[in-house]
Amino acid sequence: MEKKMLFAPGPVITTERVKTAALIPDICHRSRYFEEILSELRPKILKIYNCDDSYTSVVISGSGTASNESVYSSLCGSSDKVLLITNGEFGNRLKDIIECYNIKYTELKYEWGEYPDCEDIEKILEKDKEITIVGMVCHETSTGIINPVKDVGNLCRKYGKLFFLDAISAVGGEYLDFSEYNVDVCTGVPNKCVSGHPGTSFVVLRKNLIKKAYDTKPRNIYLNLGRHIKIAEEKNQTPNTPSVIMINVLLESVKELLEEGVENRIRRYKKLARIIREGLYEMGLEIFLTDPAQMANTVTTVYLPKKIPMNEFLTEMENEGYVFYDGKGDLKSKNLFQIANMGNLDEKDCIEMLKVLKKVLIGKFSYEIS
Ligand SMILES: Cc1ncc(COP(=O)(O)O)c(C=O)c1O
Structure with a gap:
């Protein structure tokens, strides 16, 4: 496997x-x-x-x-x-x-x-x-x-x-x-x-x-x-x-x-979330929650540009080796998906994931960074 x-x-x-x-x-x-x-x-x-x-x-x-x-x-x-x-x-x-x-x-x-x-x-x-x-x-x-x-x-x-x-x-x-x-x-x-x-x-x-x-x-x-x-x-x-x-x-x-150490683990997750969020902003992607003080250290809910079909996007990402979640309930119809940074992940993993995400969005879905 x-x-x-x-x-x-x-x-x-x-x-x-x-x-x-x-x-x-x-x-x-x-x-x-x-x-x-x-x-x-x-x-x-x-x-x-x-x-x-x-x-x-x-x-x-x-x-x-x-x-x-x-x-x-x-x-x-x-x-x-x-x-x-x-x-x-x-x-x-x-x-x-x-x-x-x-x-x-x-x-x-x-x-x-x-x-x-x-x-x-x-x-x-x-x-x-x-x-x-x-x-x-x-x-x-x-x-x-x-x-x-x-x-x-x-x-x-x-x-x-x-x-x-x-x-x-x-x-x-x-x-x-x-x-x-x-x-x-x-x-x-x-x-x-x-x-x-x-x-x-x-x-x-x-x-x-x-x-x-x-x-x-x-x-x-x-x-x-x-x-x-x-x-x-x-x-x-x-x-x-x-x-x-x-x-x-x-x-x-x-x-x-x-x-x-619980505090170090939290600090690590917080840092990974920051890397991911900054990378998403740089790609021009919009995050569902707007107040950073309310955002968890481990989950980011993101709008996929409307013209990109969610299932095809998730499948493309999975083919590249990355698993995300699509939004639950009404969030699904708003084309929202979730990126989590829980578990045994480090900064390199997050940076690599962002590179692949950018490649898939641009290469497979003709996404233009505004
Ligand atoms: C906050 C919260 N409560 C309950 C559950 C349900 O847990 P489980 O799927 O392990 O039964 C989840 C699952 O993601 C959760 O995130």
């Missing part, structure tokens, strides 16, 4: 070290070898977010949606009501989960790419006393916007609400400090900014919510967070057969992240 340069928001290119972590001997998940993996991994996940020992983590065999579903289905009881803030595809997916489990909620909906206004949020929290939980996505991957996590966390502190954060495309790529941002529960995956492989995900939560997880009436078996926490806390185990190998790969990618 030919190697492709993945410039899409996950899965990402991983190092040989991370790939090699899949080559461990076959082990039984009910053995001390597996328990050693989990006992090393769980505190390391907390380190990524600078969490103190008032937090714990669990690892779920299943992609990010499994962790999001586990959180909402297991922590939203019959007396809870969620204020869900949405401004893109992944906010909508949280809504799908909430609706599927018949959780009471109110939605504060913004246009895709629109920055949530904390005054709107505060007005709702002041008025609707039924709300107990605020949910949102940190990095809305569908547009590349970073939502106002710190401000929303502070509002949750002020009004005594729980704060559930989907940090699936933010963890390892954006600054996130849980005590500073007042995050109660958060979900993440390896196969984006952590630079691991897909198939597992993790939940970090405040220990004082463990009782809530145990007490909430179970709505499912596999994703029941209480079951996951109980066996993880008691013996670093999982309730059902886990993806043993992928959990070892997750451990290696988290070790690699911590060795690079």
Whole structure:
């Protein structure tokens, strides 16, 4: 199979070290070898977010949606009501989960790419006393916007609400400090900014919510967070057969992240995004988000000139060895595509990608740089 340069928001290119972590001997998940993996991994996940020992983590065999579903289905009881803030595809997916489990909620909906206004949020929290939980996505991957996590966390502190954060495309790529941002529960995956492989995900939560997880009436078996926490806390185990190998790969990618240093990793991603954005501007391409302060360190959503057909463009780029994503939802009809700089990429990779992009646009699609 030919190697492709993945410039899409996950899965990402991983190092040989991370790939090699899949080559461990076959082990039984009910053995001390597996328990050693989990006992090393769980505190390391907390380190990524600078969490103190008032937090714990669990690892779920299943992609990010499994962790999001586990959180909402297991922590939203019959007396809870969620204020869900949405401004893109992944906010909508949280809504799908909430609706599927018949959780009471109110939605504060913004246009895709629109920055949530904390005054709107505060007005709702002041008025609707039924709300107990605020949910949102940190990095809305569908547009590349970073939502106002710190401000929303502070509002949750002020009004005594729980704060559930989907940090699936933010963890390892954006600054996130849980005590500073007042995050109660958060979900993440390896196969984006952590630079691991897909198939597992993790939940970090405040220990004082463990009782809530145990007490909430179970709505499912596999994703029941209480079951996951109980066996993880008691013996670093999982309730059902886990993806043993992928959990070892997750451990290696988290070790690699911590060795690079979360701040250095973020700095590297920020630099790569800057190189990519400057290159796009030089080519006369327009970026969807206009305020650099709101742009993620790892995803850039770009307008493809209208006369260029998206599918042909993506295929040409793939033939040249580069994988991008086309826009989701309405962004597709606006001819938007996404370039991500997550995973094992460096400056040279980004510069080379820009050269190929220019060559394809000019050579295959007669694009003229204005
Ligand atoms: C912010 C966010 N939330 C949730 C998901 C869904 O995760 P998964 O596809 O791993 O289930 C994604 C996937 O890209 C995401 O970016």
